[in-house]
Amino acid sequence: MCTGRVDPAYIVRAFSNGADGVYIGGCWPGECHYVTEGNYHAYGMVQIMRKILKLIGINPERLQLEWLGASEGIRFAEIMNGVSAKIKALGPLGEAEGISEEVLAAKLEAVRNILPWVKLVERERLRVPADRIDEYESFYASDEVERLFKELIADKLETSLILALLREGPLTNGDIAHRLGMEVGEVARLVGVSVRQGLVKLDEKQKVMLLPGVREQARAQRV
Numbered sequence: 001m002c003t004g005r006v007d008p009a010y011i012v013r014a015f016s017n018g019a020d021g022v023y024i025g026g027c028w029p030g031e032c033h034y035v036t037e038g039n040y041h042a043y044g045m046v047q048i049m050r051k052i053l054k055l056i057g058i059n060p061e062r063l064q065l066e067w068l069g070a071s072e073g074i075r076f077a078e079i080m081n082g083v084s085a086k087i088k089a090l091g092p093l094g095e096a097e098g099i100s101e102e103v104l105a106a107k108l109e110a111v112r113n114i115l116p117w118v119k120l121v122e123r124e125r126l127r128v129p130a131d132r133i134d135e136y137e138s139f140y141a142s143d144e145v146e147r148l149f150k151e152l153i154a155d156k157l158e159t160s161l162i163l164a165l166l167r168e169g170p171l172t173n174g175d176i177a178h179r180l181g182m183e184v185g186e187v188a189r190l191v192g193v194s195v196r197q198g199l200v201k202l203d204e205k206q207k208v209m210l211l212p213g214v215r216e217q218a219r220a221q222r223v
Contacts, residue, residue: 004038008049008115016108021062021087028067029133037131047140051149056107057097110160121152159190170208
């Protein structure tokens, strides 16, 4: 299968199923077997996913991309030994990062929920108009990409994280900030936007945030 066909959902699913690391192997740049140059697309998507992993507190080194040819059996063995040693040194997913299983599951769910948007942003705003890997590397290391990531993906992901936690029940901004390792002010900003969009409701009496319908569901369960 072409590396360009590796959907980011596969990466998230692997981590959700308990994998401590993910390795993707692709053809050398310029040697794609298809006219699509899918390995360049794979490089860009992996860079975005590594930024997302870092944002949710997961070591981005858990996601690896390496180039190799079909005839490079020795190189393949060396890569696999290296990747295996690196992932083993990083330790168990979540535990090594100090993230509980519950919060890790919520974070990965939040990532999964925004993947359609991430793929749209990658296609429309983060594609490199060239087929040279050095230009891809330069582009994804640029301040412009950092700005676009923050503007187009980071806020949406952090909002998705907040919504994922609120599905478990009402929480204060302080509770959310503590569980996600975020600043209370940043949580308040994102929650404020979500309230205006109708995604979140404020319980004035208890001073907690909840999803629309939660209060009604709780009332129905009591009845």
